[in-house]
Amino acid sequence: MRLLLVEDDARIAADVSAVLTGAGYTVETASDGKDAWxxxxxxxxxxxxxxxxxxxxxxxxxxxxWRANGRHMPVLVLTARGSWAERVEGIDAGADDYLPKPFQFEELLARARALIRRSVGHGAATIAIGAVTIDTRAMRVSVNGVPQSLTPLEYRLVSYLGHHRDRIVPPTELQEHLYGDDFSRDANALEALVARLRKKLGAVAIGTRRGFGYYMGETAP
Amino acid sequence: MRLLLVEDDARIAADVSAVLTGAGYTVETASDGKDAWxxxxxxxxxxxxxxxxxxxxxxxxxxxxWRANGRHMPVLVLTARGSWAERVEGIDAGADDYLPKPFQFEELLARARALIRRSVGHGAATIAIGAVTIDTRAMRVSVNGVPQSLTPLEYRLVSYLGHHRDRIVPPTELQEHLYGDDFSRDANALEALVARLRKKLGAVAIGTRRGFGYYMGETAP
DNA sequence: CAGGCGCTGTCAGCGATTTGTCAGCTTGAT
DNA sequence: ATCAAGCTGACAAATCGCTGACAGCGCCTG
Structure with missing residues (x-):
């Protein structure tokens, strides 16, 4: 689960971020509107x-x-207590829930959980694509319920593709994710890795769009 | 999409260029300010x-x-981390966005996408022209909702024409964007490419103005 | 410390796809 | 009617991605 926290007060941002991180979320922070946008x-x-x-x-x-640009991710808005005008305006703007400040962290967590659960199908800690199931919490991958032993690099690859399901991921992006800034590897290293993964997960688990990249999930030709 | 990368460190330039090229852009590089200007x-x-x-x-x-000369193309500035003075100065100079070094390539790509999208005036990630829909994020093109499998070059061509809809694009401009500085190709290569595209998107998707160029969308006769 | 083992990068060759080129044809402007 | 611009189908060359084999490396175990 990946969260964006938009908060200009550094102290509050740090506190909230710590709570959310402790609850198992990946938190990114934007401290001004430009970055947030x-x-x-x-x-x-x-x-x-x-x-x-x-x-x-x-x-x-x-x-x-965001909404005008067709972005429809769930948004939880933090408002000043009692500013009813803001709430009304926010409904039109497309917010999904409100929390008046100051708030209890417990309540924030509860509302965050509810929103995430309500939103997309992959609210669970596991990602299922075809016969492949990725348990992100246990870092385990199963095929038709049979657990597979993946190497660290292999796991990072399925995990990344799984989190970006139904989307073509360019090789350069994968290389960056797997190897960081280090570009010393041959481009073939990635191909070899994919080949080894396909051997374990089944050939159809990972698709190739020649000239574009790899993907998991539905991507009609 | 044609990009100019102004970067004096040859190694960084090579890496960034590789990433951008992999993402489907045509990249040209300038290693010193004189060339860049x-x-x-x-x-x-x-x-x-x-x-x-x-x-x-x-x-x-x-x-x-550049700005004084009336050049208003989007500019993404790479700054040293935390040099706030540079950011402020840059705003006055007319930069559109900033990225502190070191940065993740993925973030660079995301910001580049956003800037290009914004500059062309299409806020959304998808462009719809007649029966054709271009999803710039998934790099996919559909006709009447049916996804088509385009080759990389074909995609870059529709993408460019789509971003410049309702405008006649001269063949020379298309060649520059598709092939960069490389002038080795026969002029017919482009025509063959258009022919193949029309077969997939429908003959009416791309129009020809004899002697001027190609276009997508509405154009006064 | 030696040997074995698992992981991962590199290499070379193959097969498929993509793309440039060519030759002949169609279309539109004058 | 004529000519050039543009279209098209076929072919060939270049490119891309896949695979099996191998080698280097780090780590563990005896």
Whole structure:
């Protein structure tokens, strides 16, 4: 689960981020509206927690612009207590839930869980694509219920493809994810890795779009 | 999509260029400010990625001179992390976005996508023209909702025409965008490519204005 | 410390796909 | 009607991705 926290107060951001991280989420933070806009517009998050009253851009405007661009990820808005006008405006802007400040962390977690569960199908800790099941918590992968022993690199590859299911992932992006900035490897290393994975998961588990990249899931030709 | 990368460190330039090329862009590189200024002033790019701290000319000065000359293409500036002064100065100079070094290639790609999308005026990640729909994120094209399997070059061509809808694009411009500086191809290569595309997208998807070029969308006769 | 083992990068060759080129044909403008 | 621009189908060359084999490396065990 990947969350974006939009919060300008560094201390609050650190606290909330720590709580969420402790609950098992991957948290990224944006401290001003410009960063938030780019991240929310270009990255895929399972939930965005948006504090209103940002310095460089109005949080509500931010939300409206995301929705106008067809971004429909769940957004939990943090408002000042009792500002009813904001709540009404937020409903139009497309927020999914509200939490008045100050709030209990417990309540934040509960609402975050509910929103994530409600939103996409992959609210669980496991990703299932065809015969392949990825248990992200236990870092285990099964095929037709039979657990497979994957090497670390292999697991990182399925995991990445699984989290980006139904999307073509370019080889360069995979290389960056697997190897970081180190580009010393031959391009063939990735191909060899994919080949080994297919041997374990079945040839159809990972698809190739020649000239574009690899994918898992449905991608009609 | 045609990009200009202004970067003096040859190793970084090679890496970044490889990533961008892998993502489907045509990348040209300038390793010093003089070349960069000339290219940026005379050629048309969909995005310029500008590293500050060039040897023969200050990157910021470069940007200011482009803008002073009425060049308004999107510019993504690479800054040293935390150099806030540079960011502020850059805003005045006319940069569109910033990325502190070191950065993840994935983030660079995301921001590049966002800038290009924004500049062309299509806020959404999909472009719809007649029966044809281009999903720039998934790099997929559908006709009447039916996904088509396009080759990389074919995709780059529809993508370019789609981003410049309702405008007649001269063959020379298309060649530059598809092949970069490489002038080795026969002029007929492009025509053959268009023919193959029309077979997949339908003959009416791409129009020809004899003597001027190709277009998608509505164009006054 | 030696040997074995698992992981991963590299190499070379194959097969399929993509793409450039050619030759002949069609179309549109004058 | 004529000519050039553009279209098309066929073919060949270049490219891309897959695979099996092998080698280097780190790690564990005896």
């Amino acid at each position: 780019f991240l929310g517009d270009t990255e895929d998050y399972d939930l965005i927690i948006l504090d209103l009253g940002l310095p460089s851009m109005d949080g509500m405007a931010l939300l409206k612009r | 000339f290219l940026g002033d005379t050629e048309d790019y969909d995005l310029i990625i500008l590293d500050l701290g060039l040897p023969s000319m200050d990157g910021m000065a470069l940007l200011k001179r």
